[in-house]
Amino acid sequence: MYDILECVSDDPCLVEAEITLYKPEDGGRSTPFTQNYRPNHNFDYPKNERMFIGQVELNEGEWMHPGETKILNITFFDAKGLRELLTVGRKWHIQEGSHVVGEAIVKYVV
Numbered sequence: 001m002y003d004i005l006e007c008v009s010d011d012p013c014l015v016e017a018e019i020t021l022y023k024p025e026d027g028g029r030s031t032p033f034t035q036n037y038r039p040n041h042n043f044d045y046p047k048n049e050r051m052f053i054g055q056v057e058l059n060e061g062e063w064m065h066p067g068e069t070k071i072l073n074i075t076f077f078d079a080k081g082l083r084e085l086l087t088v089g090r091k092w093h094i095q096e097g098s099h100v101v102g103e104a105i106v107k108y109v110v
Helices: none
Strands: 013-021 040-042 051-057 069-076 091-096 099-109
Antiparallel strands (some): 040 051, 040 091, 051 069
């Protein structure tokens, strides 16, 4: 329904995404995360040329554990250059440094 997004400036951009956090045996994290988790979001894996920092939004007291998949919002703080990348169905990798810990798929952009 909404495939072209409005993330064209340096202003924050809010994206609803289906996030899967890999299990440790699949190379992912060994611990869950909660509020204020700000990993790298890699839209050009494995070249690593298009990475953005985005905060995964969880409710107070909510956790995401390795192996889980959830629909969550992500706030990208420097959204310049994201327009061409964020189309509904687009998949990207979630990284901690160079370590891939999960993946996400765009569902909707607010």
